[in-house]
Amino acid sequence: MNSLFNASSIDAGLAPLATAAAEAGSDVGSPLANIAIFLVFVGVTLFFVIRASKNTSTAADYYAGGRSFSGTQNGTAIAGDYLSAASFLGIVGAIAIYGYDGFLYSIGFLVAWLIALLLVAELMRNTGKFTMADVLSFRLRQQPVRIAAAISTLAVCLFYLLAQMAGAGALVSLLLGIDSGIGQSLIIAVVGALMIFYVFIGGMKGTTWVQIIKATLLIAGSAVMTIWVLALYGFNFSELLGAAVENTGEEALLEPGLQYGADLFTKLDFMSLGIALVLGTAALPHVLIRFYTVPTAKDARKSVVVAIALIGAFYLFTLVLGYGAAALLDTETILAAPGGQNSAAPLLAYELGGTLLLGFIAAVAFATILAVVAGLTITASASFAHDVYAQVIKKGKIDSAGEVKAAKMTVIVVGILAILGGIGAQGQNVAFLVALAFAVAASANLPTILYSLFWKRFTTRGALWSMYGGLGSALLLIAFSPVVWGRDTSFFPEIDLALYPLTNPGLVSIPLAFLLGWIGSLTSKVSEDPAKQAEMEIRSLTGVGAEKATEH
Amino acid sequence: MTEARFCVPTYFEGVAMTQVNAPHAGPVDYQEVQAREDFQELRRTHRSFVFPMTAFFLIWYIAFVIAAAFFPDFMAISVWGNINLGLVLGLAQFVTTFLITGLYVWFSNSKMDPKSTAIRLELEARGAGLPEEDKH
Numbered sequence: 125m126n127s128l129f130n131a132s133s134i135d136a137g138l139a140p141l142a143t144a145a146a147e148a149g150s151d152v153g154s155p156l157a158n159i160a161i162f163l164v165f166v167g168v169t170l171f172f173v174i175r176a177s178k179n180t181s182t183a184a185d186y187y188a189g190g191r192s193f194s195g196t197q198n199g200t201a202i203a204g205d206y207l208s209a210a211s212f213l214g215i216v217g218a219i220a221i222y223g224y225d226g227f228l229y230s231i232g233f234l235v236a237w238l239i240a241l242l243l244v245a246e247l248m249r250n251t252g253k254f255t256m257a258d259v260l261s262f263r264l265r266q267q268p269v270r271i272a273a274a275i276s277t278l279a280v281c282l283f284y285l286l287a288q289m290a291g292a293g294a295l296v297s298l299l300l301g302i303d304s305g306i307g308q309s310l311i312i313a314v315v316g317a318l319m320i321f322y323v324f325i326g327g328m329k330g331t332t333w334v335q336i337i338k339a340t341l342l343i344a345g346s347a348v349m350t351i352w353v354l355a356l357y358g359f360n361f362s363e364l365l366g367a368a369v370e371n372t373g374e375e376a377l378l379e380p381g382l383q384y385g386a387d388l389f390t391k392l393d394f395m396s397l398g399i400a401l402v403l404g405t406a407a408l409p410h411v412l413i414r415f416y417t418v419p420t421a422k423d424a425r426k427s428v429v430v431a432i433a434l435i436g437a438f439y440l441f442t443l444v445l446g447y448g449a450a451a452l453l454d455t456e457t458i459l460a461a462p463g464g465q466n467s468a469a470p471l472l473a474y475e476l477g478g479t480l481l482l483g484f485i486a487a488v489a490f491a492t493i494l495a496v497v498a499g500l501t502i503t504a505s506a507s508f509a510h511d512v513y514a515q516v517i518k519k520g521k522i523d524s525a526g527e528v529k530a531a532k533m534t535v536i537v538v539g540i541l542a543i544l545g546g547i548g549a550q551g552q553n554v555a556f557l558v559a560l561a562f563a564v565a566a567s568a569n570l571p572t573i574l575y576s577l578f579w580k581r582f583t584t585r586g587a588l589w590s591m592y593g594g595l596g597s598a599l600l601l602i603a604f605s606p607v608v609w610g611r612d613t614s615f616f617p618e619i620d621l622a623l624y625p626l627t628n629p630g631l632v633s634i635p636l637a638f639l640l641g642w643i644g645s646l647t648s649k650v651s652e653d654p655a656k657q658a659e660m661e662i663r664s665l666t667g668v669g670a671e672k673a674t675e676h
Numbered sequence: 677m678t679e680a681r682f683c684v685p686t687y688f689e690g691v692a693m694t695q696v697n698a699p700h701a702g703p704v705d706y707q708e709v710q711a712r713e714d715f716q717e718l719r720r721t722h723r724s725f726v727f728p729m730t731a732f733f734l735i736w737y738i739a740f741v742i743a744a745a746f747f748p749d750f751m752a753i754s755v756w757g758n759i760n761l762g763l764v765l766g767l768a769q770f771v772t773t774f775l776i777t778g779l780y781v782w783f784s785n786s787k788m789d790p791k792s793t794a795i796r797l798e799l800e801a802r803g804a805g806l807p808e809e810d811k812h
Binding site for chain 2: 224234246365380385392395422428429433578661662666
């Protein structure tokens, strides 16, 4: 029983399992079939990326896909960006093993989108141009605010990217039967190179198409499996639940507590994670940047609506698939398989549809990493090239072509860093990175986004205190948490320096960042330009000029 | 009509270097528009929907998480067959999320869009564009 609260099962949790996987090897399905289906995906996406590259020249093309996507397309791409490989493998596995607690986890991921819908998406689309920093620095002091926003953007992207790349190696051993460390490193390098190529030549347009295709495959694949599982139980969900309890012999599978219920700290940890998920999602830079790929605020609204529908449907599927795996597979078989609980979904696919369905699901899971990594890379490159290089270093004296060039260089650098980080992180416990990315987004980004959109008296000092305070406190709390010290899964299991008892910093760092933004603003001696505040408020609510800008 | 309002702020040196934020004597005095009743009405309409709705779903979500973390026995109460209260409340989170989404779309289309479009068209007719139009 995993009493220790652990976001690990989801996302990067794949990584520590790599070693186990390497020993066990893959004994179901055919790696060749998996690879063949994956290559088909690569072929199809390459076609779209190369097609997209033909009309990608300006900065608006490169960062924002020429703002040419429809709300439905963008909503699908958001779902593709958001539903990471392990959100699929991890949540199905968590429900199969821990039952209700796995489901609990998925709810936060969905509810979070209401913040994006109600408070963020349209106003950001109306106010900004390419990046989060555009909005945050609109009425505050350009340079310091832009730098702070870029730093937190890059930090979130880096944490998330590292977790994804580390997961890739483990996923490979799980799905393709490549067991050796060198083999996995090679695959990480290939994934990284492919991703660099996609983003380098295709920019946001190419990335968006990769995400759309991947989301469609992922959701269609899991829909088919869901109907299949339900059909086995006469479309009676209660019967499926009964079968899951009977098969696993775990009465508590349908109740909360198996994973998070051990003691007060695991419960508080879950609350901290839940709050970080709900408040962090709408402030994830790679989610925010997607709102700029549509022409109008109305399309941004539609994007979120489509994303909520797809993501909501997907998590309902995972509920059925998770309990389906519990009902149809042996718990021991799942846990003994390479990848442990993450193998529940692939094993279920094999149980249902044999080699072909397993190959399809495996290829989709793999494609997912590619799509998520591409989304993060374009976000990091936009933030560096647009915010740091063009606006701060070049002080805005750079043309669109120069900015695109800088962005492409950044893609290569970020890509190489991701490959090296992914190889280095193999077998390390980097599970906390995804939860940390959400917590940093919720602490460093969300307060400043909301304050600058809704609070007239917000000042530069408030923004800087909130952003650096949120980022710094989240990192500091993690550094003195059980993630690093004192537990079996920690970096230093022998020494207990964990001053902070939880593995997620959100419960403290998020309120702190809101508080800092408030105090910082109240204590500022310099008041901000009321004319800029008026302009920002009017732009955010009406979208003045924002639509015209796309017609060139 | 707007020039006088663009005072030179103390942070001007930070701003002047970049074009995005450079105060420009544009065709529209945003402070005057901000003070107008029709804009205030738009702002009130927006906030009177999104703020209570956000408070509602956050409280409902956090209450649900607290129930799951601290009152597992309550969540285990059987409702129908193997379906217990925890599952029903969890699925209710999905339902409310979808409902709020639908409500918001209805609200935006019927209450917000007509008002915001009117102001936008008026300002654009007066020549308002982006703070910095793409230079290509």
